[in-house]
Amino acid sequence: MAETTHADFDALSTGSLRRRITAKAIVYALLTVFALFYLMPIVIILANTLRPLDDIVRTGFIAWPADPSLSHWAEAWSTFCIGGTCEGVSRYFKNSLAMAIPATIISTMLGLINGYILSKWRFRGADLLFGLITLGVFLPPQMTLLPWAWVLGNVGLSNTISGLILVHVVQGVSFTTLFCRNYFLAIPDDLIKAARIDGAGFWRIFRRIVLPLSPPIVIVAVIWQFTGIWNEFLFGTIFTSGDKQPITAAIVAFSGSGTGERHYNVEAAAVIMAALPPLFIYLVGGKYFVRGLTSGAVK
Amino acid sequence: MSLPASSGGLGRWLGDHIAQIVLIPTLLASFAYVVLFSVWTFWLSVSTSTMLPDPTFSGFGEYAALWQSKRWTVSFSNLFVFGTFYVIGAMVVGTLLAILIDQRVKFEAVWRTIFLYPLAISFIVTGTVWRWIFHPQTGVELALHDMGWISAQFDWITDRDLALYVVVITAIWHASGFAMALILAGLRSVDGDIVKAAQIDGASVPRTYARVILPTIWPIFLAVAVVLLQFAIKTYDLVVALTQGGPGVATTVPAIVVFDLMFERGQIAQGSAAAVMILVALGIVLIPYALYMRWRKRQEGGDHG
Amino acid sequence: MSSLEIKDLRKRFGNVEVLKNINLAADSGEFIALVGPSGCGKSTLLAMIAGLESVSSGEIRIDGRVVNDAAPKNRDIAMVFQSYALYPTMTVRENMSFGMESRRVPKAEQATTIARVAEMLQIEPLLNRKPSQLSGGQRQRVAMGRALVRDPKLFLFDEPLSNLDAKLRIEMRAEIKRLHDTVGKTTVYVTHDQVEAMTLASRIAVMFGGVLQQYDTPREIYRNPVNRFVAGFMGSPTMNFLDATVGEGGLVLDGGAVVPLLPDQFPRLSTGRKVVWGVRPEHFSPAAERRAERRGGVSVPIKAQVDMLEPTGAETILFTRISGQKALISVDADDAPEAGAPTQMAVDMGKTCLFDPETDLRL
Incomplete structure (x- = not known):
């Protein structure tokens, strides 16, 4: 990177005071307009979780909340009827957790080890194998649906959360290996050589030298995997049904079925619940989220 | 070693x-x-599969049938229109946001967080929320009526000609933060001395961006475009939640056709053919890019050593 | 017995042979410098001694034992890297104990060893710091400390001073010399800096193009380089090479000037033979001084056209033309002549050498 970067220099801070103030005013005005557009949907939905149903039906989603009440949240969580069962989204929320947490942990651990091997224990053909693994990032899921259905059926994991975990681990390892391998490339080879001369072997170097340097990429991988798996819909809707479905599939199941009376306020609360875990992770680890984006995309 | x-x-x-x-x-x-x-x-x-997989070879007839089906050709042209507007739109908005944030604004982290948060939300949630906003019975149109503008009409989502643009707008809302984040990172890596030199040369700020800064980070634009195109080709959940491909086939995209053929209509062979076509489309985008990146890397390697 | 012995060693990467038939032996306690320009194979040779690169053919022995197939940890060596390669997440103390832990050295012994080495290197106050909190010179010391706690048979240094600034480099050079005198272990030291090699080594191995050009004491390498490459690489400013022909009365430089040869200096040269005359810049002196005579040598007069002066402080470098050919002359600052005029110089003839222009070998 250059000695001084563009970030050190504020182009708009030159010239006359009046010019500077006008320029800054335009910048902030535009930013505010865009920010309102980006925040609008989430604000609207949040507001509607609090409104009584008849109010929504009468005036639509875009209206000032009257008689706010938190009761729809409770209903959405535990008593709302989806596909005949009236247990709210709590079951599907837990399904998603039971799927996303193990799949995230397993794929991240595998990615760390693979990345370590493919960057620091390179052997003939290692780059080719790395290419093969990362092709999984780009493979459209439609190419894998029928084979997966057959595999899951034959190992007895049809319509199980374990089956979804397997699917997400295999797909996720492509991502985590890509992240970790590229991150580990920046660790100097001399460190590994020094450790080998110091008598450390494969696992000891991994545990004592590489893992202690890994927290940034572990955070990136965990955020990226958890968000991706939580938000995934296609595998969830095809490989599971009924009360085994993850929350994305459940949301489509109740809000997509256009017939019957709509409970917009409860549905809005359910939608917010589906969005909350990844949003929470994003707000807590935003910096790493961006870093994951950059390293995943620029590669 | x-x-x-x-x-x-x-x-x-x-x-x-x-x-x-x-x-x-x-x-x-x-x-x-x-x-x-x-x-x-x-x-x-290329098999005779219908409801169930059947390995008997039957040739490439399903590909021909696929390309003769109206639904598929419409979905492909939808993808083309959607992909074009989506990629260009997200990049234009993303670039604009990145440049605005690059002006040493206060609370930079807050602005960035606001513009990027949609990416953390699933397509399903995104689609559901925007359907409510766009739908004339629940969203903007009704709100305008309530405000007294009785003749206001905003029913793009139920309009065969305009529904696809609802998908485009929603997808841009979802992805422009991604473009912004990458472009902003690129802007921040530009050598500050170049910018100072341009200022001393008398270039205005917009001109400095247009002629000096943005051209130096064009590889980032290329990378963003490729990633967005890849998103576009794989688009499925968003349309399912937003319009379910309708009205009619107005917003049907290839991934939806694959799902229908495989799991709704019991035409596994043709569904597979459609999936292979998606793979081919991805290959057309990604393979030249990968080859180009390799070529460029080799060129740079040659320069240095 | 030699503590390091390398026989007929070769290294190939695919079809490229990067080391060609290296033979080299170091006596116990010796300080060997591997020196050469980048890409000459010196770092590959060091990596092979360390066990970080495999051997294509030939043999490496440490203390008499063939170690070709031994893992680095089983070779009883320690290495200091150019980048120092300090483990960034460990404190200085942990960096030093890591190798001993791998070897299951008892805790108490680890502590006493670290204390001893830390005292020797004066890094006791740094023991609980992380590498990122150390200056370049301190990191260098810690890297050496990590090697010293091992008490190995062989020390390997891979350009350890090249990341330091000039002043610190001279300090650390002296420090390495002092440590080697104290510890007395066989050491192999890779550098591209011929001054480091000259000052530190008991013997220098000059490498070029994967071939060991010459392996000898610093004095011999300086005085009697085997070929034009070694002569040019060792010494600063570099040796002058002037094209000449052997004539009746001495060397006839291209351009016409004649330099009388000493009686019996090159008895086998036939008249008319093309040669390259090598003269180090420091073997010129102002004609009036007759410095060579005072040391028992013979000086020969020669005329030089001075184009430009480059004062470096104690001495001044003259950019000259001798018989129309470019030559550098180094003289005491007080003796520097005016630029732009011809001046009479004297050459210490006994210290000059001749090379074959075809083979570059010394005649």
Whole structure:
């Protein structure tokens, strides 16, 4: 990177005071307009979780909340009827957790080890194998649906959360290996050589030298995997049904079925619940989220 | 690094090859996933499969049938229109946001967080929320009526000609933060002295961006465009939640056709053929890009050494 | 017995042979410098001694034992890297104990060893710091400390001073010399800096193009380089090479000037033979001084056209033309002549050498 970067220099801070103030005013005005557009949907939905149903039906989603009440949240969580069962989204929320947490942990651990091997224990053909693994990032899921259905059926994991975990681990390892391998490339080879001369072997170097340097990429991988798996819909809707479905599939199941009376306020609360875990992770680890984006995309 | 070869003893051999051995499970899984699954689906596409997979070879007839079906050709042209507007739109908005944030604004982290948060939200949630906003019975149109503008009409989502643009707008809302984040990172890596030189040369701020800063980060634009195109080709959940492909086939995209053929209509062979076509479309975008990146890397390598 | 012995060693990467038939031996306690320009194979040779690169053919022995196939940890060596390669997440103390832990050295012994080495290197106050909190010179010391706690048979240094600034480099050079005198272990030291090699080594191995050009004491390498490459690489400013022909009365430089040869200096040269005359800049002196005579040598007069002066402080470098050919002359600052005029110089003839223009070998 250059000695001084563009970030050190504020182009708009030159010239006359009046010019500077006008320029800054335009910048902030535009930013505010865009920010309102980006925040609008989430604000609207949040507001509607609090409104009584008849109010929504009468005036639509875009209206000032009257008689706010938190009761729809409770209903959405535990008593709302989806596909005949009236247990709210709590079951599907837990399904998603039971799927996303193990799949995230397993794929991240595998990615760390693979990345370590493919960057620091390179052997003939290692780059080719790395290419093969990362092709999984780009493979459209439609190419894998029928084979997966057959595999899951034959190992007895049809319509199980374990089956979804397997699917997400295999797909996720492509991502985590890509992240970790590229991150580990920046660790100097001399460190590994020094450790080998110091008598450390494969696992000891991994545990004592590489893992202690890994927290940034572990955070990136965990955020990226958890968000991706939580938000995934296609595998969830095809490989599971009924009360085994993850929350994305459940949301489509109740809000997509256009017939019957709509409970917009409860549905809005359910939608917010589906969005909350990844949003929470994003707000807590935003910096790493961006870093994951950059390293995943620029590669 | 290549390791000294050693002689004798299984334990010794295992010790020397531990890296390769540990990698085996992942390699098997990746090979099965990337190669076997692809070959499998391809095989199904040239088989006689209907409701159930059937390995009997029948030729490329399903591809011909696919390209003769109206639904598929419409979905492909939808993808083309959607992809074009989506990629250009997200990049224009993303660039604008990145440049605005680049002006040393206060609370930069807050602005960035606001513009990027949609990416953390699933397509399903995004689609559901925007459907409510766009739908004339629940969203903007109704609100305008309530405000007294009775003749206001905003029913793009139920309009065959305009529904696709609802998908475009929603997708841009979802992805422009992504473009912004990458472009902003690129802007921040531009050599500050170049910018100062342009200022001293008398270039205005917009001109400095247009002529000096943005051209130096064009590889980032290319990378963003490729990633967005890839998103576009794989688009499925968003349309399902937003319009379910309708009205009619107005917003149907290839991935929806694949799902319908495979799981709703019992035409596994044709569904597989459609999936292979998606893979081909991705290949058309990604392979030239990968080759180009390799070529460029080699050029740079040549320059340095 | 030699503590390091390398026989007929070769290294190939694919079809490229990067080391060609290296033979080299170091006596116990010796300080060997591997020196040469980048890409000459010196770092590959060091990596092979360390066990970080495999051997294509030939033999490496440490203390008499063939170690070709031994893992680095089983070679009883310690290495200091150019980048120092300090483990960034460990404190200085942990960096030093890591190798001993791998070797299951008892805790109490680890502590006493670290204390001893830390005292020797004066890094006791740094023991609980992380590498990122150390200056370049301190990191260098810690890297050496990590090697010293091992008490190995062989020390390997891979350009350890090249990341330091000039002043610190001279300090650390002296420090390495002092440590080697104290510890007395066989050491192999890779550098591209011929001054480091000259000052530190008991013997220097000059490498070029994967071939060991010459392996000898610093004095011999300086005085009697085997070929034009070694002569040019060792010494600063570099040796002058002037094209000449052997004539009746001495060397006839291209351009016409004649330099009388000493009686019996090159008895086998036939008249008319093309040669390259090598003269180090420091073997010129102002004609009036007759410095060579005072040391028992013979000086020969020669005329030089001075084009430009480059004062470096104690001495001044003259950019000259001798018989129309470019030559550098180094003289005491007080003796520097005016630029732009011809001046009479004297050459210490006994210290000059001749090379074959075809083979570059010394005649």
